[in-house]
Every structure is written in C-alpha cells, then in structure tokens.
Amino acid sequence: MKNINRRRWLQTASIAGLAAAFSPSTVLGQERPLIAETNPSYDYAKLNSNENPFGPSAKVRQAMIDAFDMGCRYPYGKMNELAEMLAKKEGVSRDHIVMAAGSTEGLKATGLTYGANGGEIITADPVYKSLLTYAEQNGAYINRVGLTKDMGHDLEEMERRISSRTSLIFLCNPNNPSGTLIPKQELLDFCNTASDRTIVFSDEAYYDYITEPDYPSMVALVKQGKNVIVSRTFSKVYGLAGLRVGYLVARPDIAQRVRENVMAKANMMAIIGAMAAMDDQEFYNMSLRKNKEAKDHIYSVLDEMGLRYVPSHTNFVFFHTGRDIQTLIPQMRAKNVAIGRPFPPLNDWCRISTGTMPDVEQFGVALRKVLG
Numbered sequence: 001m002k003n004i005n006r007r008r009w010l011q012t013a014s015i016a017g018l019a020a021a022f023s024p025s026t027v028l029g030q031e032r033p034l035i036a037e038t039n040p041s042y043d044y045a046k047l048n049s050n051e052n053p054f055g056p057s058a059k060v061r062q063a064m065i066d067a068f069d070m071g072c073r074y075p076y077g078k079m080n081e082l083a084e085m086l087a088k089k090e091g092v093s094r095d096h097i098v099m100a101a102g103s104t105e106g107l108k109a110t111g112l113t114y115g116a117n118g119g120e121i122i123t124a125d126p127v128y129k130s131l132l133t134y135a136e137q138n139g140a141y142i143n144r145v146g147l148t149k150d151m152g153h154d155l156e157e158m159e160r161r162i163s164s165r166t167s168l169i170f171l172c173n174p175n176n177p178s179g180t181l182i183p184k185q186e187l188l189d190f191c192n193t194a195s196d197r198t199i200v201f202s203d204e205a206y207y208d209y210i211t212e213p214d215y216p217s218m219v220a221l222v223k224q225g226k227n228v229i230v231s232r233t234f235s236k237v238y239g240l241a242g243l244r245v246g247y248l249v250a251r252p253d254i255a256q257r258v259r260e261n262v263m264a265k266a267n268m269m270a271i272i273g274a275m276a277a278m279d280d281q282e283f284y285n286m287s288l289r290k291n292k293e294a295k296d297h298i299y300s301v302l303d304e305m306g307l308r309y310v311p312s313h314t315n316f317v318f319f320h321t322g323r324d325i326q327t328l329i330p331q332m333r334a335k336n337v338a339i340g341r342p343f344p345p346l347n348d349w350c351r352i353s354t355g356t357m358p359d360v361e362q363f364g365v366a367l368r369k370v371l372g
Contacts, residue, residue: 045362046338047355051355052239053359054239067272071268092222096250102233105246106258110168110229113261119141121135122169124146124154128176131170146345151318169194170201177343179311240270290354301368322371325340325341339363
C-alpha cells in the first residue's frame with residue numbers, strides 16, 4: 001500500500017464501490033432490476049410510477065463508472081455536448097434545445113413562464129399535472145376539459161375554449177393516465193390551428209412506446225417555426241428516471257424564454273449516462289419488447305376478470321375497477337403490489353405500470369384476490 005499514493009488509492013476504492021453498486025448482475029433482460037434485489041424498501045412489485053425497471057443499461061452504468069473522475073467538474077460543457085447530440089437527433093439547432101433535470105423540470109419552467117400573473121392554461125383532465133400545478137401555484141388559471149368517453153382528448157372543446165386570455169394549451173400525448181393517443185391527423189390539424197392563436201405544449205414523455213406506424217412528433221411543427229413546445233425524457237424507455245435528464249424542443253425565442261426559468265439541471269453522471277443511453281440501441285429495443293410482454297400479460301389478466309381497460313401506447317394500463325382507488329391502493333399494497341395514485345374524477349379507475357414479468361404476475365395474483 002506504501003507504493004500507492006493516498007489520493008489514487010481513495011479514487012480506486014471509490015470507483016470499486018460504485019462499480020459494486022452498479023454491478024452487472026444487470027445483464028440485459030434480467031427479470032428483476034438491481035434495486036429490487038438490494039434495497040428492502042422496494043421488495044415488492046413497484047408498479048405505481050411508470051418506471052422502466054430494466055435500466056440503466058449495462059453500457060450506461062459502465063459509462064458512468066468510467067466518468068467517475070469527472071464528478072469534480074461542473075457539468076455545463078458536457079451538458080452542451082448532450083444538447084448538441086439531441087439537436088442532431090431532433091433535426092434542429094442547439095438553440096432549440098432546453099436542458100432540464102428530467103422533463104418535469106421543463107414542464108414546471110414552462111408553467112411558470114406561461115402561467116404566472118394570471119395566464120390561462122387549457123388542458124385535458126385528468127392528465128399529468130406537473131406543469132399545471134406549478135403554473136397554478138404561480139397565479140395561473142387552469143381551464144380543465146374532461147376526457148371523452150373513450151378517454152381521449154376532447155380537442156374540439158379545447159379549441160372552443162381558446163380566448164385572448166389563453167397563454168398555453170397543454171397536451172399530454174400519449175396521455176397520462178389514460179394511455180390514449182390523439183389520432184394523427186386530428187393532432188396535426190389541432191396543433192396547426194391552435195398554435196396560430198397561442199402556445200401549444202406537447203408532452204411526449206411516452207412517445208417511444210407509440211405503436212402506430214409513422215406517428216408524428218410535434219417537433220415537426222417546431223421546425224416549421226410554429227408556437228409549439230415539445231418535451232421529451234430519458235426516464236422512460238431509457239430507464240433513467242432516477243438520474244433526472246429531460247429536454248424541451250422549441251423555436252429559439254420560445255426556448256430562451258423558458259430556459260431562463262429552468263432551475264434544476266442534470267448532474268455530470270446523469271449527462272454521461274444519457275449520452276451513453278442514446279448509443280445503446282440494443283437496450284432500447286429490449287425495453288420496448290419487455291414493455292409489450294408485460295402489457296400483454298396485464299391485458300390478459302383484465303380480460304380474464306372482465307375489467308374494462310384502455311389499450312395503451314405507454315408503459316402503463318388504465319383500467320376500471322369499480323372500487324374507489326383510495327380503498328384499492330392499501331388493499332393491493334397489503335398484497336405487496338404498489339399501484340397508481342388517484343386521478344380525479346376517475347376515482348374508480350386504476351393506473352398500473354408495466355414492470356418485470358414477476359412483478360406483473362404478482363399484480364395479477366393480487367388483483368384476483370382483492371377483486372375476485
């Protein structure tokens with residue numbers, strides 16, 4: 001040990017510890033993620049947060065370990081490098097990209113930008129609320145439009161409500177919690193028309209899971225100079241929810257306005273992980289395959305039990321239980337299954353995330369016992 005200087009020894013020991021924490025007992029396709037094996041607090045079927053339990057991939061973990069020495073450096077240079085990669089991927093210039101610590105931070109920054117001081121935001125309801133909640137806390141009025149009987153966006157009513165007060169229209173597509181997808185032509189027609197009158201925000205967190213061929217991202221309208229903002233995330237198909245990396249794509253003047261309100265940026269390890277994830281097509285394809293397997297199993301359980309559900313373009317399924325969700329949550333938790341939170345006014349519906357096959361099988365066993 002005398003021949004190894006202290007700093008190098010500490011550095012080596014630290015890397016070894018990190019390597020153990022991210023050890024490739026994480027081979028691709030492993031049925032239960034590392035955290036469920038090592039952290040007792042997750043020793044149950046965690047199907048309540050729409051996470052991808054197979055990430056980070058082995059390639060991402062190794063990239064973060066190799067970059068451990070960079071933990072002493074501020075991340076701005078690498079963040080710009082990632083932003084350049086994302087701009088190339090989306091077919092835009094760097095100044096179209098707004099980096100944030102998860103798409104949630106981008107949503108909140110947008111809510112603050114367009115909702116403060118009494119701005120009005122039109123949204124479907126129920127929907128993912130980060131943008132709306134933050135905007136409302138800062139003085140916005142939220143104009144909520146109920147979902148259709150098919151659990152989709154009521155675009156006709158949303159367009160009817162646009163007024164001079166409207167500062168933004170929020171679309172979550174595919175929608176969380178319903179999992180529905182706005183029909184392609186209806187989406188294009190609506191965004192083209194509405195963006196002539198106000199800002200349209202398209203939350204595409206689940207875009208990678210869409211099964212409809214040639215379904216357009218609204219980045220196409222950003223490229224045309226429209227008043228459109230698109231959010232994307234590394235939390236879902238890439239399996240990096242705990243690392244917090246997301247971004248927005250918008251016309252440069254809009255991007256700059258929102259960028260000024262972003263407070264939380266990704267850290268160095270998260271950025272390195274995201275860069276590696278973009279280059280890991282094998283894991284990306286595996287994630288989609290595993291998601292379909294788990295979703296098909298959930299469908300089979302619900303079909304067997306005669307429970308209505310919405311065919312989903314996401315990594316979760318929304319189904320009708322006929323029982324108040326506040327009652328069902330503890331009943332399922334007692335069977336070691338965590339299910340989604342309430343989404344008023346649909347309080348007798350449940351959102352269940354896809355997970356590993358053991359987890360979704362455990363969900364099926366528990367649901368049969370609780371509702372059977």
